[in-house]
Amino acid sequence: MEGTLIELLLVGAAVIAASGVAAGRWTRLHPLVAAMLVAILPAVLAVIAMAGFMADARGVYGAGLLAFVAAAGIAALGAFLGWLRRKHVEGIG
DSSP: OOOOHHHHHHHHHHHHHHHHHHHHHHSOSOHHHHHHHHHHHHHHHHHHHHHTTOSOHHHHHHHHHHHHHHHHHHHHHHHHHHHHHHHHHHTOO
């Protein structure tokens, strides 16, 4: 049974959000910094994947930038939720 593209994108978004939650909860980094670190891997993977399909370097880096922005937004939400959880559990500021 093959997954559709929408199902694969939803699973990818869930994994990125879960990574953001983990980075926001278990590190002492600011949630946005944690989100940027989580978003680097999907961007690099997008550049590697698109390099085989596009001859134009601008298009390849554009796809990587788009993947980074999308992943950073999803991871930022997850990191913020993880940070809120840590804030309430530890009673920090």
